[in-house]
Amino acid sequence: MSIQEHYRSRAKELLSAGTVKMVIGYGAGSTPDRRRPVFITSPDEADRLVLDTTCRTNLSGYLLREGLLSDQKQVAVFLTVDGIRSLNVLAAESQLDTSQVLVFGFGIEGDQARAIEGERAADFKSVIAAAKEQRKSQPADELQEKLEAMTPKERFSFWEGEFSRCIKCYACRQACPMCWCRRCVVDNNQPQWVNTSSHTLGNLEWNLLRAFHLAGRCVECGNCSRACPADIPLHLLNRRMADEVQASFDHYPGMDEAQEPVLASFRKDDPETFIL
Ligand code: SF4
Ligand code: SF4
Numbered sequence: 001m002s003i004q005e006h007y008r009s010r011a012k013e014l015l016s017a018g019t020v021k022m023v024i025g026y027g028a029g030s031t032p033d034r035r036r037p038v039f040i041t042s043p044d045e046a047d048r049l050v051l052d053t054t055c056r057t058n059l060s061g062y063l064l065r066e067g068l069l070s071d072q073k074q075v076a077v078f079l080t081v082d083g084i085r086s087l088n089v090l091a092a093e094s095q096l097d098t099s100q101v102l103v104f105g106f107g108i109e110g111d112q113a114r115a116i117e118g119e120r121a122a123d124f125k126s127v128i129a130a131a132k133e134q135r136k137s138q139p140a141d142e143l144q145e146k147l148e149a150m151t152p153k154e155r156f157s158f159w160e161g162e163f164s165r166c167i168k169c170y171a172c173r174q175a176c177p178m179c180w181c182r183r184c185v186v187d188n189n190q191p192q193w194v195n196t197s198s199h200t201l202g203n204l205e206w207n208l209l210r211a212f213h214l215a216g217r218c219v220e221c222g223n224c225s226r227a228c229p230a231d232i233p234l235h236l237l238n239r240r241m242a243d244e245v246q247a248s249f250d251h252y253p254g255m256d257e258a259q260e261p262v263l264a265s266f267r268k269d270d271p272e273t274f275i276l
Contacts, residue, residue: 003115004051007078007104011046014076020102024062024077026055037062051078053108058221060086061177069100076102081116081131082221084124085254086177089217091121092257095180098122125256132252144236159237163203165230168196172234173210175227178217185209207237215241216262219254 001009011023027038027048035055038048039062060083062068063075079087084103091098098121105116105124118124140148147155170186173179186194186206194209195202218238225235245251251262 003106003113004049006115007051007106008046008049010104011040011049011076012043014102015040015043015046019074020076021071021073022068022075023049023104024059024075025049025104026051026057026059026078049078051106052113053111055106055108055113056222056226057175058083058086058177058219058223060090061175061180061223063087063096063101064090064177064180069096072100074100074102076104078104078106080105080107080221081124081127082219083177084121085128085131085219086221087121088128088254088257088259089178089219090180092259092261093180098257121257128252128255132255135246135252141236143233144239147236147240159207160200160204162232163207164200166198166203166207166232167230168198168203168206169229171227171229172224175223176214177221177223178214178219179210207232207234211237211241214238216245216249216251217253218242 007025011025014020015023021041023040023046025038025040026035027050029036033054035050035057037057037059038045040046040048055078058080059077060079063077068075077083084105087096087098087101087103090096101121102119103121103124105118105127106113107116108114116124116127118127147158150158170184173184186196186209188194194205218241220235220239220242222235224238225233228234242253245253245262249262253259253262
């Protein structure tokens with residue numbers, strides 16, 4: 001049985017038994033190689049679910065739709081390892097309760113999608129630990145290597161140039177599961193902390209502010225870069241921040257739902273003077 005058939009049949013079973021009220025998965029998109037999120041609530045619709053190598057979007061953010069989990073019922077969702085990590089971060093940040101979430105885990109290897117064993121976030125601990133180890137040996141992509149070879153001044157100019165193309169559509173924010181604030185600081189008008197118009201200063205403020213907000217929380221799912229209509233390689237900025245966090249604190253976000261957020265925790269024996 002293919003992985004797609006396996007999960008269609010599991011979705012039917014769970015919906016028929018009333019174990020879950022919804023399955024959030026992938027369905028056919030507007031072109032043969034595109035997928036769009038689908039929200040299946042009846043067993044008859046389960047055959048709309050698609051699972052193949054084009055299913056890249058991290059769907060965990062849809063779990064935060066207002067009121068979705070407020071009735072304490074369960075929802076099943078298709079997630080890769082990055083998606084499961086974001087589920088753990090969201091739980092650690094008190095945004096959801098993982099006991100209401102059933103995971104249809106999958107990974108993409110070459111030209112194949114394969115199922116990952118487990119159904120509860122806690123079942124994937126060893127898979128996440130392996131991903132943390134693998135990250136250390138992941139080769140940098142071409143642009144990333146170029147950026148590393150630049151002087152800080154050249155790198156700053158590079159990002160200034162990239163951000164100059166930003167149209168402030170906020171698609172990156174909407175697509176990011178970690179951008180869950182009900183009201184984003186950039187939507188605040190009185191006082192206005194961040195310039196809202198699309199020009200050099202406002203763009204730089206927005207993109208740097210977002211990168212800092214994601215430090216130690218980004219799971220590198222790539223939703224932001226895929227959503228950006230200006231093709232700004234946002235994932236490289238987030239990846240660089242993730243490198244720093246891993247090297248400095250050995251912190252890999254989303255290991256489990258009890259993991260302390262790296263920038264909101266401290267050790268009493270920290271030698272730095274900011275600990276009084
Ligand atoms: S910043 Fe981008 S890569 Fe990181 S979690 Fe958000 S969408 Fe995913
Ligand atoms: S998605 Fe791209 S263009 Fe839109 S606000 Fe984000 S960085 Fe700017």
